[in-house]
Amino acid sequence: MGAEQIRRWESGALAHAVTDPFGQGPLPWLRGSENYFDDTGQMVPWYADEILARGGSGGPRTADDVRRQIKGFASVGAVAPGESIDFHITVDPPQQFSVDVYRIGHYGGDGAAKITTSPRLSGIVQPAPLTADRTVSCHHWWQSWRLQVPSYWSIGAYVAVLTTADGYRSHIPFTVRDDHPADLLLVLPDVTWQAYNLYPEDGHTGASLYHAWDEEGRLLGEQDAAVTVSFDRPYAGAGLPLHVGHAYDFIRWAERYGYDLAYAETRDLHAGRVxxxxxxxxxxxxxxxxxxxxxxxxxxxxxxxxxxxxxxxxxxxxWQVELAPSPSGVPDRLLTCRKRRGPGRPALWREVDRPxxxxxxxxxxxxxxxxxxxxxxxxxxxxxxxxxxxxxxxxxxxxxxxxxxxxxxxxxxxxxxxxxxxxxxxxxxxxxxxxxxxxxxxxxxxxxxxxxxxxxxxxxxxxxxxxxxxxxxxxxxxxxxxxxxx
Structure with missing residues (x-):
């Protein structure tokens, strides 16, 4: 596989960046303004040494789906204070890594605040993703870290920032919610995020509801895409969903002006938790x-x-979709949209007389x-x-x-x-x-x-x-x- 092809897939936005001219928006943890002491007592930026990270050009390196330097997903999308959330992470080559957890918000213009950091964790190479009829799943990955969410944490949109010892980085978004009354409930579109997820963007395995690859590594369209996609896998590229920045833009603005917000995800709507x-x-x-x-x-x-x-x-x-349990019985981990293929009713809401x-x-x-x-x-x-x-x-x-x-x-x-x-x-x-x-x-x-x-x-x-x-x-x-x- 040529280096040019790998660069093409590293963005995590190969298929649909054209539909979103805005990109991800500001990611405050890329500033590298925080420091910590490493095992030798030397002070280095919290994510990695800058010289190590990019051969002198500065900044962390983004993990990709070809080499999978570090990639992961969460066991649930939304969690309540007092509950736990499990992270399943692969690290290649195996080495130590850490997880910094950020909450999205205004925070004086920073856009997010670091809430906690994991201990140093031992990374392993997880098994290859399983595929069946274009559905890609990593539900068989071992648990890497369990985060017990303290009862005093604020509800909101969070991002786990994964960083290897040698400076590669990826992300896992999740939500902390509760059922207390509020003026406004912000609903994060995790179902749509997963529909667009092409993980792994490696030229042969990955598939979304839009795309898949043929044997020559050519990107195929909707007719050959997945009908069912799994939440039990990382997001492609840097690990942040396409269009996630739109939600973060609203959150920063709304929290700046003091709106009383509660948080949920679309799967919470689906499951009757709202x-x-x-x-x-x-x-x-x-x-x-x-x-x-x-x-x-x-x-x-x-x-x-x-x-x-x-x-x-x-x-x-x-599009009208259905949600189903994972192979192990965890609810709402498989997302199906039949689009225009096969028997059964059409999948467009306007084609089932409910525009x-x-x-x-x-x-x-x-x-x-x-x-x-x-x-x-x-x-x-x-x-x-x-x-x-x-x-x-x-x-x-x-x-x-x-x-x-x-x-x-x-x-x-x-x-x-x-x-x-x-x-x-x-x-x-x-x-x-x-x-x-x-x-x-x-x-x-x-x-x-x-x-x-x-x-x-x-x-x-x-x-x-x-x-x-x-x-x-x-x-x-x-x-x-x-x-x-x-």
């Missing part, structure tokens, strides 16, 4: 494309009982190959209050990645009032004229349902180089109304 009645609103901060029937039922019931819904991306709830628009107010229209401006409409509405935005104003780069719009021939949800707050023309990959729209409606229960209709909304809240003060203020107007802040 009681929407505890929250004034549910917030879906990132690309959230894959939904099971129980997820949709829970969210529709939440709206109908007065809990508001905030969708800050596009292409939401597009997304009936919940969102708009629905997926297509990809946006180059960022375009978001064009403000109905600027007198309270959402745009104090933003300075006027009708027809263009917010540069705010229609990007993928876009939603209103489909006139598709039924709308029941509503007391509905308004479109942006209407933005763009060109698709074939050069055809298209448009994006941003929607808000009020359900008969009094719940607000907002859909941004673009990937670029969350990055505009707190992504360096993408912040837009008008989007920040509009989002605050929306959340303040949902939270009933004066």
């Amino acid at each position: 009681d929407p009645g505890r929250y004034r609103g549910l917030v879906f901060p990132g690309h959230d494309e894959y939904w099971s029937a129980p997820m949709r039922r829970t969210v529709e019931l939440a709206r109908d009982q007065g809990t508001s819904l905030v969708f800050l991306s596009a292409n939401t709830m597009y 997304e628009q009936q919940l969102l107010g708009i629905q997926y229209a297509g990809r946006v190959p180059e960022p375009h401006p978001l064009v403000v409409r109905n600027a007198e509405h309270w959402l745009w209050e104090a933003t300075g935005a006027g009708d027809g104003d263009e917010l540069p780069g705010l229609v990007a990645g993928e876009a939603d719009r209103y489909f006139p021939r598709t039924a709308l949800p029941e509503h007391q009032g509905r308004i479109l707050l942006a209407h933005s023309p763009y060109r698709d990959a074939a050069g055809a004229a298209r448009h994006q729209e941003t929607s808000l409606y009020r359900a008969p229960s009094g719940a607000w349902v907002f859909a941004s209709g673009t990937f670029a909304w969350s990055p505009a809240l707190d992504r360096p180089g993408h912040v837009d003060a008008r989007i920040q203020r509009a989002t605050a107007n929306l959340l303040d109304r949902i939270c009933k802040r004066d």
